[in-house]
Amino acid sequence: MGKVVGGMTLSLDGFVSDPHGDVSRLYPDLGELRNTEMLQEEIRTTGAVVMGRNSYYMGDPDSYLDDYEFQVPIFVLTHHVPEKKPKQTKTLTVTFVTEGVARAVAEAKAAAGDKNVILIGASTNQQCINAGLCDELHIGIMPVLLGDGLRLFEHIDAARLALEKIRVFESGARTDIWFRVVR
Amino acid sequence: MGKVVGGMTLSLDGFVSDPHGDVSRLYPDLGELRNTEMLQEEIRTTGAVVMGRNSYYMGDPDSYLDDYEFQVPIFVLTHHVPEKKPKQTKTLTVTFVTEGVARAVAEAKAAAGDKNVILIGASTNQQCINAGLCDELHIGIMPVLLGDGLRLFEHIDAARLALEKIRVFESGARTDIWFRVVR
Numbered sequence: 001m002g003k004v005v006g007g008m009t010l011s012l013d014g015f016v017s018d019p020h021g022d023v024s025r026l027y028p029d030l031g032e033l034r035n036t037e038m039l040q041e042e043i044r045t046t047g048a049v050v051m052g053r054n055s056y057y058m059g060d061p062d063s064y065l066d067d068y069e070f071q072v073p074i075f076v077l078t079h080h081v082p083e084k085k086p087k088q089t090k091t092l093t094v095t096f097v098t099e100g101v102a103r104a105v106a107e108a109k110a111a112a113g114d115k116n117v118i119l120i121g122a123s124t125n126q127q128c129i130n131a132g133l134c135d136e137l138h139i140g141i142m143p144v145l146l147g148d149g150l151r152l153f154e155h156i157d158a159a160r161l162a163l164e165k166i167r168v169f170e171s172g173a174r175t176d177i178w179f180r181v182v183r
Numbered sequence: 184m185g186k187v188v189g190g191m192t193l194s195l196d197g198f199v200s201d202p203h204g205d206v207s208r209l210y211p212d213l214g215e216l217r218n219t220e221m222l223q224e225e226i227r228t229t230g231a232v233v234m235g236r237n238s239y240y241m242g243d244p245d246s247y248l249d250d251y252e253f254q255v256p257i258f259v260l261t262h263h264v265p266e267k268k269p270k271q272t273k274t275l276t277v278t279f280v281t282e283g284v285a286r287a288v289a290e291a292k293a294a295a296g297d298k299n300v301i302l303i304g305a306s307t308n309q310q311c312i313n314a315g316l317c318d319e320l321h322i323g324i325m326p327v328l329l330g331d332g333l334r335l336f337e338h339i340d341a342a343r344l345a346l347e348k349i350r351v352f353e354s355g356a357r358t359d360i361w362f363r364v365v366r
Contacts, residue, residue: 144345
């Protein structure tokens with residue numbers, strides 16, 4: 001059984017995007033990032049993705065077919081299933097889940113098999129952490145300060161959560177830390 | 184000439200103390216921390232300390248003589264010089280500075296000689312960063328979430344600041360990252 005791995009790339013002051021939703025300072029060189037052993041390993045071990053509606057519509061949904069590093073089933077948490085059906089391939093399928101985060105994670109785990117499920121988006125992460133659905137957190141720290149924006153660690157019942165550092169990995173300006181969620 | 188090194192130990196969600204000022208979850212084992220090569224190196228390279236009034240009075244000032252890892256001149260930023268003179272030794276002197284952070288740092292640099300000046304306390308760090316007085320940041324990250332409390336990265340003019348990662352060091356649960364302040 002795979003794990004459910006949450007987490008995101010944060011600025012040193014804790015933001016996953018600036019006040020305008022811009023993430024470019026957190027990912028200054030996507031091409032370089034995609035070539036890191038870290039991301040290649042994550043691609044090999046990921047069997048499904050759960051993401052929120054906002055994350056899904058940040059780009060053109062049809063572009064996932066060519067551009068997205070994770071060519072696996074994607075489960076999109078939403079209140080309304082869009083009328084326009086996105087383009088899909090045999091490996092990258094898109095499923096809209098309206099029954100909440102527990103259902104989305106369950107479906108993603110079933111699709112992922114022995115591989116991991118990763119969580120994309122601040123709200124999806126927060127909901128999964130609070131529901132006890134998250135096994136690990138993978139936090140990337142970039143040496144920038146955004147000053148304001150969207151935080152990953154908000155709306156989380158911090159007192160209920162204990163973390164254990166598993167691993168640290170450096171690639172370029174990034175520092176990536178993996179934590180096990182122990183309760 | 185030594186460097187001015189700011190930074191503090193943060194929870195993963197960015198707090199230097201909880202809402203009650205408690206820092207115990209960030210320093211679960213002070214004895215173990217003091218034995219790390221990292222802190223031993225910091226002790227060897229530190230020639231003076233600048234700290235805010237709040238940090239200085241967190242403990243009993245007289246206890247610095249025995250307990251404090253940095254047995255060097257301490258410069259305390261304050262608006263009012265206390266009447267009671269703290270106990271001092273030949274190496275650990277205490278100077279109250281009422282003329283602001285630039286003056287405190289200048290005096291500390293003079294006292295430190297070739298060694299570094301370190302900054303203690305969130306407000307002292309913020310003032311020094313904003314005044315362009317900080318050469319490096321040393322950030323310790325602990326695998327805990329405090330949920331609320333005092334933040335290091337607040338009241339900082341983030342857009343004016345660029346950081347460059349210098350070094351990562353692991354000791355126990357901590358991950359320490361050093362950054363050069365490049366503007």
